[in-house]
Amino acid sequence: MTLAESVFEFEHSYARDVPGLSVAWAAAPVPAPELLVLNGELAAELGLDATALRAPAGVSLLVGHGLPDGVTPVAQAYAGHQFGMYVPRLGDGRALLLGEVVDGTGRRHDVHLKGSGRTPFARGADGKAAVGPMLREYLMGEAMHALGIPTSRGLSVVATGEQVYRERPLPGAVLCRIAASHLRVGTFQYAAASGDPDVLRALADYAIARHHPQAADAENPYLELYRRVVGAQAELVARWMLVGFVHGVMNTDNMTISGETIDYGPCAFMDAFNSATVFSSIDHNGRYAYGNQPAIAQWNLARLGETLLPLIDDNTDVAVERATAVLSEFADAYERHWAEGMAAKLGLLTPDRDLVTDLLALMSTQHVDFTGFFRALSAGTARSLFTEPGPFDAWATHRDALLPADRTGVAAAMDRVNPLYIPRNHRVEEALTAATAGDMAPFHRLVDVVTRPYEERPGLEEYAGAAPAGCAPHVTYCGT
Ligand code: AMP
Ligand code: MG
Numbered sequence: 262m263t264l265a266e267s268v269f270e271f272e273h274s275y276a277r278d279v280p281g282l283s284v285a286w287a288a289a290p291v292p293a294p295e296l297l298v299l300n301g302e303l304a305a306e307l308g309l310d311a312t313a314l315r316a317p318a319g320v321s322l323l324v325g326h327g328l329p330d331g332v333t334p335v336a337q338a339y340a341g342h343q344f345g346m347y348v349p350r351l352g353d354g355r356a357l358l359l360g361e362v363v364d365g366t367g368r369r370h371d372v373h374l375k376g377s378g379r380t381p382f383a384r385g386a387d388g389k390a391a392v393g394p395m396l397r398e399y400l401m402g403e404a405m406h407a408l409g410i411p412t413s414r415g416l417s418v419v420a421t422g423e424q425v426y427r428e429r430p431l432p433g434a435v436l437c438r439i440a441a442s443h444l445r446v447g448t449f450q451y452a453a454a455s456g457d458p459d460v461l462r463a464l465a466d467y468a469i470a471r472h473h474p475q476a477a478d479a480e481n482p483y484l485e486l487y488r489r490v491v492g493a494q495a496e497l498v499a500r501w502m503l504v505g506f507v508h509g510v511m512n513t514d515n516m517t518i519s520g521e522t523i524d525y526g527p528c529a530f531m532d533a534f535n536s537a538t539v540f541s542s543i544d545h546n547g548r549y550a551y552g553n554q555p556a557i558a559q560w561n562l563a564r565l566g567e568t569l570l571p572l573i574d575d576n577t578d579v580a581v582e583r584a585t586a587v588l589s590e591f592a593d594a595y596e597r598h599w600a601e602g603m604a605a606k607l608g609l610l611t612p613d614r615d616l617v618t619d620l621l622a623l624m625s626t627q628h629v630d631f632t633g634f635f636r637a638l639s640a641g642t643a644r645s646l647f648t649e650p651g652p653f654d655a656w657a658t659h660r661d662a663l664l665p666a667d668r669t670g671v672a673a674a675m676d677r678v679n680p681l682y683i684p685r686n687h688r689v690e691e692a693l694t695a696a697t698a699g700d701m702a703p704f705h706r707l708v709d710v711v712t713r714p715y716e717e718r719p720g721l722e723e724y725a726g727a728a729p730a731g732c733a734p735h736v737t738y739c740g741t
Contacts, residue, residue: 268309273333274471285333300415303439320417323374323437356375374435389425391427397525400707458571465483476489483572506529507531511557531551600612623653
C-alpha cells in the first residue's frame, strides 16, 4: 500500500451515483508547498494519520498531488442566485472534491480543496486563493464548531509558495476542508435547469440517502427531504443569530442541503448589536445584513422548493401547494430555535418574546457589545455596559421577575451557552496580517482561544472584548 492509500481511503459515491454533475479534473502544480496549519483533532476524528499528513508526501496529498492510483478528483457543478441574480453555471471554479472518507462511526465526509487551480468552471478567474482568506475560513470553522454550530471544518492550510494577484500580490494557499457534503441549493438549481429529470432524481435520492435517510420512508420522500432541509436551515440560521454571526454571502450556492455552514468568505461576528450589520465590501444594499439572514434563508429555501416541484407531484399545482406548506414551517421553526436559545442565554426556563425585543432595542440604541453583554449579565456587571443605565434597570427588573425561584446554577448555566471568546474582528485581522507576512504565532494563539469559547482562562482578557473605540468599522474585502 502506498502512503497515499494508507492515509486516505477515498470513496467516490458522488461521482458514481450522481452522474452529470461533476467533471474529473486535476489540481494545479504547487511549486513549494509549506504546511501552515493541520487540524490534528479533526484528523483523529476522521481516523487519519496526522503524522503522515505532516510529512512531505502528506502535505502533497493536502494540495491534491500524489493521490492513490484510480483516485480522480472532480469539480462539482452548481448554479446559484448571487445577490438575488440567477447565474446558471457557477460550480467549483477553484475547488476540487478529492473524494469521501468514512469515519469510525460510519459517517461520510467530503475531502475538498479550495485554491487548487482553475477548472472548467473558473469563468476567467485564476483558480487560486490567498493565505489570509483560507486561514480565515479555517479559523471561523473551528470557532463555529467549538460553539456547537454545524459547519465544514479546515483540515489544513498549505501555502503554495506562489503569488496570487488581488489588489496586490499575496501569498497563495490551498485549504483542505471537510464537510458532510458539498450539496448546495445551487446544485439542485443546476440539476433542475439541466432539464433531465433523471439527473434531478438521482441528486435528490443521493441527498436523501446521505443526509436525510428517514425521508426515504415518508409518504412523499422528496417533500420530506424538503421539510428536513427547511428544518435544518431554520435551526442553523437561528444558531448563527444567537452568536451574532454574519455569513456575508448567503447566495444559494453557499447554502447546504446538510444544514452545515459553508463557504466562509467576508463573514464576521458582530461586536455592538445592530441588525443592519454588514461586513462584506460588496454587499452594498445590506442584503445579507445580520437581521436579514432568516428571511434570506427562507428565500433561498423557496428556490430549493422550486427545483423539487417535478419530484413532489406530477401536477404542478399540487406540488406548489405542498411545497409552500412545507416552506411556511420555516418561520415557526426558526422562531422556536431563536426563542429557546435566547431564553437559555438569559438564564430563563421559558422564552419571553417581549423581554428579548426590549433588550435588543436597548442594545441597539446604546451600542452594547452583543457577546460581552450575556457574560456580563451572568456576572452581575451588565449595567456598566449602558451609557444610560435607566432603561437597562427597568429591563433587568422585568427579567428578575421571570427568573426561576431557585437561582443557584443560573449564572453557570448561562456561561455554558454564552461564549466569552469569539473571533473578534480586530484579532482576526491582526492574525491574518501577521500570517500573510510569515508569522503564524498570532493565528495559532487565536485558534486556541476560540476553540475553548466558554471557559474563562487567565491571560486572555484582551481576547474577550471588542476593539477599542475609535478603530475603523470592520469590512471584509471580497478578494477571497
Ligand atoms: P465564492 O464567493 O467563493 O462562494 O465563489 C463563488 C463562485 O466563484 C464559485 O463558483 C467559485 O468557484 C468561483 N470563484 C471564486 N473565486 C474564484 C477564483 N479565484 N478562481 C476561479 N473561480 C472562483
Ligand atoms: Mg461558494
